Amino acid sequence: MGKDFLYSVLAQNIASKIKNGVLRPNERLPSVRVLSKEHGISMNTAKRVFLALEAQSLIYAIPQSGYFVNALPQFRLQLPETGQIRLVEDSVEPNELISSVYANMGRKDLTLFSIGVPSGDLLPLAKLKKEIVLATRELDAGGAEYEPLQGNLKLRRMVAARSLSWDGRLTADDVITTNGCMHALSLCLMALTKPGDTIALESPCYPGILQLVLSLGLKVIELTCDPMSGIDIHALERLLPEINVCLLVPNFNTPLGYCMPDENKKEVVRLFAKYAIPLIEDDTYGDIYFGRERPKCCKTFDDDGNVLWCGSVSKTLAPGYRVGWVAAGKYKDQILRLKLIHALSSTTLIHEAVGNFLKTGRYDHHLYQLRKTLLENYQRFAHVIAESFPEGTRISRPQGGLALWVELPKSIDTTKLYNYALKKKISIAPGRMFTLQNQFQNCMRLCLGLPWTDELRFALAQLGNLAKMMLHANKTDPKIEFRL
Incomplete structure (x- = not known):
């Protein structure tokens, strides 16, 4: 086992014990010498373990006394309060x-x-530049020509392949590329709504989404969100007769950062299918999870094509590249018609480069x-x-x-x-x-x-x-x- 790997494993094991409460606040940790002896590592490697934990604010040092477990401030501070469910008339x-x-x-x-x-x-800018150079060599006319309306095939294949990480069942034919996730959301809302319709949104909600729905003349119901689990399913069900469409960010919604439990996602999908109400899912943040595995999506549980799953690399790889997509289910033809009118083609060169980057494994x-x-x-x-x-x-x-x-x-x-x-x-x-x-x-x-x-x-x-x-x-x- 390499030294770097061993140091990382030891640091993760101690960090896990602190977060799980096995090691309690202000509890003294073994000394550098003891850690070195117990695990058969050098003193320098043992010091690296403590430095890594200290950098995460998980432990603190007292001169001549050693290292102690920090009281995790994120658990010491209370959670924010919730808002109120209401139709925003004015x-x-x-x-x-x-x-x-x-x-x-x-x-x-x-x-x-x-x-x-x-x-x-925090972004791999040098590697992305190399992918753009490579794309100009591989594409016909160096990427100057329009690409197919549905979008770059390589990118669509990679988005579909990556859906396996959340138990998706997508194929390249399910995916339409867009110029960022907001473009995907715009196409979905234009396809599914008319002025005067009512949309349900989480609250607090990303300002760009609020501005978008108002620009389309939609009425808004703001849904109260628990800071850890998201919307109240029972409260949502009572509101369904008033709703024409719903837009949710179930995985790490901004600004609260919660992850909706899988059973809630499944129930949300069932309810909207039952009432024939389209659900637009913004999964822009799904790959930025702090746990052990990527969370499932509402789209995971969609057997009727009623969920329009939207994503992008704007929050993970390159905000300025404007690369996004939508798997629109049974609404695919409507989205394609609108893309033809509003965009015609995505940015050929950039989408090819991002498709290449996803394919190499560098993205993971x-x-x-x-x-x-x-x-x-x-x-x-x-x-x-x-x-x-x-x-x-x-x-x-x-x-x-x-x-x-x-x-x-x-x-x-x-x-x-x-x-x-x-x-x-x-x-x-x-x-x-x-x-x-x-x-x-x-x-x-x-x-x-x-x-x-x-x-x-x-x-x-x-x-x-x-x-x-x-x-x-x-x-x-x-x-x-x-x-x-």
């Missing part, structure tokens, strides 16, 4: 706030906690590293939040994905916090962006997809200190506007 879309936050995309002078994509530092290696980094970031974020944010702060416990949902004390308006933080070169996504109702004003979403550095830790702690200052100012005299 939607209040925070357009100005959304525009302001997304105007910060690409700014190198800001710490972008606000944009929910992985940093380029990249995903392993990305998931590991995001999980470690979640634990580090939780540790800093527990140390630096106001008492009473709550956080989600994402089971995958890129987002951490933070709920601050009620008196803190995160839209105001956003404006104060910008002056410190920090950008956040205020909670009001994720709903059409007047709720979540004291919440925010933070992106986990940033390289962990001392500068990032400082920015996160600084954000917590700003929140503390706002809370103190509100308690002192709430009528006086807080000033930096």
Whole structure:
């Protein structure tokens, strides 16, 4: 057994015991010397094990005393509260706030906690460049020609092959490529709805989806979500007579990061099939799981072709490439007709390159590293939040994905916090962006997809200190506007 492998196995075993409660908070761990002797490894390898655990905030060191188990902050902080199920009759879309936050995309002078994509530092950019060069050599006319309407065959085959990881039964003929997942969702909604129809969405919900459904003239029902398991199935069933279509993100929804249990997915699919209501499934985050295996999808349990399964590599591989797809079931012909009108062809060269990348197996290696980094970031974020944010702060416990949902004390308006933080070169996504109702004003979403550095830790702690200052100012005299 190689040293690197042995060190990794030991670190994972100890980490598992800490997370499962076998090793309790503040319990002393064996010394470096004891660990070295017990496992027949060098002192340096034993030190690496402890350094790896310390980097994940799972243990802490006391000089001359040794290493001790940390009290995991993500379990010490309470879960966020849930919203309310309601039909949003008079939607209040925070357009100005959304525009302001997304105007910060690409700014190198800001710490972008606000944009929910992985940093380029976490992506295999050099390997992707090689795939693009290879694609120009393999494609007719170097990729300058239109590809078939249904999309690049190699990419469709790879998407279908990867569906085996969630017990899917897709073939290349089931898949239509699109220019990113939002394009896929747009085609689905245009095919299935007309102005005045009612759509059910999870709440809080990704702002892009809220803007899309409003642009199509749809009425919205926001579904209350448990921070760990998602929508309430029984509450949903009572609402079905009022719904024309539903759009769910069951695997690691942004911003809460929960994973809907398999039995719930199966029941959701059964209910929508029973009432002949189409279900659009956004599975963009499905590959970014923190557990041992990729979760199943609603599409896994779809025997009637009623689930339109959408995905992309925008959150895992290359946000700017705009590569997505949809397996539209019995609605395939309707989606193809709309793609012909609205896009005609996907980007030939880029889709071929991504298809090649998926085929080589490099994608799975990249995903392993990305998931590991995001999980470690979640634990580090939780540790800093527990140390630096106001008492009473709550956080989600994402089971995958890129987002951490933070709920601050009620008196803190995160839209105001956003404006104060910008002056410190920090950008956040205020909670009001994720709903059409007047709720979540004291919440925010933070992106986990940033390289962990001392500068990032400082920015996160600084954000917590700003929140503390706002809370103190509100308690002192709430009528006086807080000033930096």
